[in-house]
Amino acid sequence: MFKKKSLILIFAILLIMSLVTACGQKAQEPAQKEEVKEQVKEKVKEKDITLIVPNTPGKGMDTYARMIVPYIEKHYPGAKITVKNIVGAGGVIGINQLWQSKPDGLTFAFTSFPSVLLAELSGSEGVQFEATKFTYLGRAATEPRVFAVGGKSEFNSIEDLAKAGRPIKFPSQGMDEDFFTAAVMAESMGFELNQITGYEGNADTALAVIKGEGDGHITALGDADPMIKAGDKKPLLMFAPERVAEYPDVPTALEVTTGEGQNFMKVITNMLEVHRSFFGPPGMDPEVTREFRAAVAKALADPELIDKAAKANNPITFMEGERLQQKVDEIAATAEKIKGTLAKALADIK
Amino acid sequence: MLTASWHGLQALLDPTSMLFMSIGVLFGVLIGILPGLGGIAAMALILPFSLSLDPVAALAMLLGAHVATIFGSSITSILFNIPGASKSIALCFDGYPMTQKGEGARALGAAAMASLIGGLIGAIFLTLTLPLMKAIMMALGPPEYFVMALWGLSVIALFSSGSLLKGLTAAGFGLLLSFVGMDPVSATSRYTFGTLFLMDGLDFAVVVIGLFAISEMIKLYITGGSIVKEQKTSEMGNVWTGVRDVFIHWKLVLRSSLLGLFIGALPGVGASIGGIAAYGMAAQTSKTKESFGTGNIEGVIAPEATNAANEGGGLVPTLGFGIPGGESMAILLSAFIVMGITPGRDMLENHMDLVFSIVWIIVVANILTTIGGLLLAKHLVKITTLPSSILIPVLLPVCLVGSYAIKGRIGDVLVAVIFGFIGYIMDKYKYSRADMAIGMVLGLMLERYMHISIKLYGNLFFVTRPVTLILLLVVLSTLFFPFIRSFFSKKQTVDESGVQ
Structure with a gap:
């Protein structure tokens, strides 16, 4: 009798556990359906909003989104936001869903703008959207990206690359913003590039550069910083609108290029600057857009959030929705220029 | 060095740290039991709770959860043929047959003990050889990873004793499946039939759940009865027999642990390969090779010890350069940064006590997990005696x-079910599911590192790099070993029959 009881107990625990995990991960889903029902009933005051995050739960982008969401709720009266991670095809599936959703202010997204734009420009499979047509609501964060070589590398400045007389080995994951940035960089500065695609992630390319397998790679300054300080890497170029205070001797991509090359780097710099942003479907109602932008602005200026973000090493660098939209429009006008380079970079690895 | 180690232990023995580690361990075992979810999920889920704790307590909770998932995953692999995480897949090969023979408790006991000793050896050798491991990590690159993947592939010969052709077919099928989705080198989509769902490829963990667990449910449904086919009440079904087995095979445990540490130190060589490689090594060096795959205790001990030691190895790139050695280490790294600790040289020079705390956490968490595992094993095994009408639902x-x-993704459920049927058919017609799983794990790794090597060092990279060449020769010799062996044993039987 007793044995039977303990068996039943074990089963009960197993079942509860699987339920808890399933709910914990995707508690949003059943709630979602109820929301739709409520919308039909036109409960106008309660706004059930879905935030699409086309990135893996628990990783950088998702952490940022979930950190900020409570503060948007706080400053947007009536808003109840559910984060929905729609992963797949490098985020294309999630962004497609945003593109198709109604511009009623009840669906918006948060992710890296460069990867959305580049997916479109490079003609990635399955893309249905036009990145610059979305309604931009505000930037949460951006950080400089750095081109760094290994600590023992023969190169000490960006000019050395052009003088090398051989293709520069660039370990890469392929198809991400750093892959395309490198292609445009090589084109604008006139050095030969050998993109070695197939590395599994940023950690792998970083190690390849430290070991000397590859010459250099592009990564977020925050990631590279400790390795630079330890002498394992040397920074040669920054992708930022102006020099980074901490590294006053490292030039920006805009400084070392001229003419058409500089125009290319402008597109890239602008694009990287938009980085982690909130955006809604195209053609959102101007009134709703204004309200939404104001809420995002207040949320991202909330001292409590800024403090929390700094502690978690996910700093906020806010840019107002309207200015962001202007930046995106600028990018839209010039982005066509780099399309050829992107196509060539892709053709090179095929 | 010794004082730093002592300080590290002292910081850990604080009641708060111990409490949070126990919570982490408990949580880790539970997550490990759930199919598909492993150490990464456990750490990701527990990370938000750890950030407000002081560094040692937070690390104790995170690493405790991570370490405990290994044994948690092994429990379900051994008892139900459900790999709790993809790296414990090798535990299914012999652990589940043992359960079927009524030796489930023995297998669990052995796994718990092997996990403990593997974890200890991994941690101790990590401390002693950190500079050496770092040097090895720096010396080996993509060409060597490629050869190691090739070696892993040679393990399929072990499972193909029935029919080599069937073994190769299964492995080839696995390789084919690994190529579904976006090609990592040329960014071309393959075998996706125009769907976005298949562009991310087939998730190994999902396929394995279908291939092993769901197919087993189908089989159980058709044959009826319970998992345990024959009851062994005597010594063989005892937890402590399993514990003793580990000490009898201490050489195997030591070898497997060092292998695990070595593989863990190489970022880019996944942990799922560690278990398979250890299994292959155990089978090749065993005195009872024939019984591998039918419930050999050595086939349980080796992968478990390797998996446990792997954790220590994963810390080498994390501590040495601040580069995560795997996905779980990436989460640990983000925890470090929040705590204001910069991994890498700074940590090794200024926070040596914390480094030792980490090593001690692995040790103590392993002890906690093993004690819990040994106490629970007897009760868990009872589940396997239940009739299928209760077990399957x-x-x-x-x-x-x-x-x-x-x-x-709901599509993954469909994938798991499809592979459940494929697994059932494969099992019925004696196509090794293990071979298929190995092909699938290694497919992308082979492809990835072959392409990178060719781009970096040219088409003849395996000749021009001495280290690669030596490794390749070793692999080739182990590859042909079974053939030579069977050739000689055939000759011998012919001779014997000739005498008669």
Whole structure:
């Protein structure tokens, strides 16, 4: 009798556990359906909003989104936001869903703008959207990206690359913003590039550069910083609108290029600057857009959030929705220029 | 060095740290039991709770959870043929047959003990050889990873004793499946039939749940009865027999642990390969090779010890350069940064006590897990004696929920079910599912590192790099060993019959 009881107990625990995990991960889903029902009933005051995050739960982008969401709720009266991670095809599936959703202010997204734009420009499979047509609501964060070589590398400045007389080995994951940035960089500065695609992630390319397998790679300054300080890497170029205070001797991509090359780097710099942003479907109602932008602005200026973000090493660098939209429009006008380079970079690895 | 180690231990023995580690361990075992979810999921889920704790307590909770998932995953692999995480897949090869023979408790006991000793050896050798491991990590690159993947592939010869052709077919099928989705080198989509779902490829963990667990449910449904086919009440079904087995095979444990540490130190060589490589090594060096795959205790001990030691190895790139040695280490790294600790040279020079705390955490968490495991094993095994009419309705939903939870995609549930049927058919017609799983794990790794090597060092990279060449020769010799062996044993039987 007793044995039977303990068996039943074990089963009960197993079942509860699987339920808890399933709910914990995707508690949003059943709630979602109820929301739709409520919308039909036109409960106008309660706004059930879905935030699409086309990135893996628990990783950088998702952490940022979930950190900020409570503060948007706080400053947007009536808003109840559910984060929905729609992963797949490098985020294309999630962004497609945003593109198709109604511009009623009840669906918006948060992710890296460069990867959305580049997916479109490079003609990635399955893309249905036009990145610059979305309604931009505000930037949460951006950080400089750095081109760094290994600590023992023969190169000490960006000019050395052009003088090398051989293709520069660039370990890469392929198809991400750093892959395309490198292609445009090589084109604008006139050095030969050998993109070695197939590395599994940023950690792998970083190690390849430290070991000397590859010459250099592009990564977020925050990631590279400790390795630079330890002498394992040397920074040669920054992708930022102006020099980074901490590294006053490292030039920006805009400084070392001229003419058409500089125009290319402008597109890239602008694009990287938009980085982690909130955006809604195209053609959102101007009134709703204004309200939404104001809420995002207040949320991202909330001292409590800024403090929390700094502690978690996910700093906020806010840019107002309207200015962001202007930046995106600028990018839209010039982005066509780099399309050829992107196509060539892709053709090179095929 | 010794004082730093002592300080590290002192910081850990604080009651708060111990409490949070116990919570982490408990949580880790539970997550490990759920199919598909492993150490990464456990750490990601527990990370938000750890950030407000002081560094040692937070690390104790995170690493405790991570370490405990290994044994948690092994429990379900051994008892139900459900790999709790993809790296414990090798535990299914012999652990589950042992359960079927009524030796489930023995297998669990052996796994718990092997996990403990593997973890200890991994941690101790990590401390002693950190500079050496760092040097090895720096010396080996993509060409060597490629050869190691090739070596892993040679393990399929072990499972193909029935028919080599069937073994190769299964492995080839696995390789083919690994190529579904976006090609990592040329960014071309393959075998996706125009769907976005297949562009991310087939998730290994999902396929394995279908291939092993769901197919087993189908089989159980058709044959009826319970998992345990024959009851052994005597010594063989005892937990302590398993514990003793580990000490009898201490050489194997030592070898497997060092292998695990070595593989863990190489970022880019996945942990799932560690278990398979250890299994292959155990089979090749065993005196009872023939019984591998039918419930050989050595086939349980080796992968478990390797998996446990792997954790220590994963810390080498994390501590040495601040580069995560795996996905779980990436989460640990983000925890470090929040705590204001910069991994890398700074940590090794200024926070040596914390480094030792980490090593001690692995040790103590392993001890806690093993004690819990040994106490629980006897009761857990009873589940396997239940009739299939009770077992299937309970386990099947757990498998399906697990395949959904991995990525939160409903399509994955369908994939798991399809592979359940494929697995059942393969098993029925004696195509090794293990071979297929190995092909699938290694496919992308082979492709990835072959392309990178060719681009970096030219088409003849395996000749021009001495280290690669030596490794390749070793692999080739182990590859032909079974053939030579069977050739000689055939000759011998012919001779014997000739004498008669």
